[in-house]
Amino acid sequence: MISDNDILAPEVLAAKLLSRALHDIAGPTSGLSAALDLLHDSNSGDLHKEALALARDSLTEMAARMAFCRAAYAGAGEMDGEAFAVLAQTPFAGSRARLELSEVTPGAPRVVIQGALILLQISAEGLASGGVARLTLKPHNAAWRARVEGDGARARVVPETLAGLEGLGLESGLPGRWAPGRHLHALAASAGGSLKFSAQDGQFWLALTCPG
Numbered sequence: 001m002i003s004d005n006d007i008l009a010p011e012v013l014a015a016k017l018l019s020r021a022l023h024d025i026a027g028p029t030s031g032l033s034a035a036l037d038l039l040h041d042s043n044s045g046d047l048h049k050e051a052l053a054l055a056r057d058s059l060t061e062m063a064a065r066m067a068f069c070r071a072a073y074a075g076a077g078e079m080d081g082e083a084f085a086v087l088a089q090t091p092f093a094g095s096r097a098r099l100e101l102s103e104v105t106p107g108a109p110r111v112v113i114q115g116a117l118i119l120l121q122i123s124a125e126g127l128a129s130g131g132v133a134r135l136t137l138k139p140h141n142a143a144w145r146a147r148v149e150g151d152g153a154r155a156r157v158v159p160e161t162l163a164g165l166e167g168l169g170l171e172s173g174l175p176g177r178w179a180p181g182r183h184l185h186a187l188a189a190s191a192g193g194s195l196k197f198s199a200q201d202g203q204f205w206l207a208l209t210c211p212g
Contacts, residue, residue, distance in 0.1 A: 013186070016179035021069040023176055028065065031058035064090050072117035073183065079113045081106055088135065091120050097127035097152065105138040108146075111191045112137065115208040116146035118184045122161055125177065126204055129154035140209060143193070147207040157199040157206075165197055165206070184208065 035055035038047055068090040070076040079087065085101065092099045099120065108116075116137050123133040131152020138145065160173030164181025167189075188195040193210030 010186075013179060013182055016175045017073050017183055020176040020179050021066075021073065024065045024069060025062050028058040028062035031055075032062070061093070064093065068117065068121075072114060072121060072180070075110050075114045079110060079117075080108070084113060084116075087117055088120055091124035092133070095124055095128070096130035097124055097150075098132055099124075100132060100134045102134045103136045103138055108137055108144045109191075109210060109212065111187055111193075112144045112146050112208065112210050115184055115187055115193075115210070116148075118180050118187075119146055119148045119206045119208060121180055122157065122165075122184075122206060123148045123150045123204075125161070126150050126157045126199075127152045127155055131155050139212060142212060143209050144212050145207060145209045147205065149203070149205045151203050153202065155202050155204060157197075157204050162197075162199060165195060 032055055035051045035058060038051035038054070042048065042051070064086075067077060068087050071079050071087050077083075084104070088101065089099055116135065120133065120135065127133060127150050129152060131150060131154075134149045134151075136145070136147050158173060158177055160170060160175075160178040161181045163170065163173075164178040164183075165185055167182065167185040170178040170182075185195055187193075188208055188210065191210040193208060195206075195208050197206040198204060
């Protein structure tokens with residue numbers, strides 16, 4: 001039986017983050033597989049064009065999701081400026097929700113940018129039925145703060161995500177919803193920062209503050 005200490009162990013969290021990343025690229029992988037099957041089974045020129053378009057779209061989506069996971073979970077790759085704007089939209093691709101970059105100041109520490117991406121991933125999931133997420137990322141006193149506000153008729157942050165944000169173990173629910181929040185909690189702690197949030201039906205806000 002796995003204890004609370006086992007659940008909070010870094011290697012267990014890393015495994016659950018990896019599982020989440022693989023889950024996120026499963027969709028475009030299936031799309032690519034379908035495109036290859038279509039190319040193999042059909043002699044129609046029109047269907048070949050359709051298959052190539054599907055393969056191209058699937059590869060583009062896969063690359064975007066992989067880049068997001070590398071940045072959000074590992075702090076790897078290009079993350080500032082225009083690259084951040086592209087990464088920030090990734091969790092909202094194909095979603096009913098939309099993202100507004102209310103104020104994004106260049107030059108934030110990488111840990112804050114990384115944390116902001118996780119906040120956006122959580123927000124996109126909380127707005128699965130539609131709504132708006134508004135991000136501000138800017139200096140705050142002697143620190144940097146990333147804050148996302150989510151509004152939607154059915155906006156909701158699930159209990160396992162809230163448990164992760166609080167630094168708690170996973171008692172029930174989906175590990176893929178718990179792991180990003182728990183990772184963000186660990187990032188905030190390691191950077192000497194703070195993580196605050198408030199969630200209720202219809203709206204929520206999430207904020208990460210770290211020394212500059």
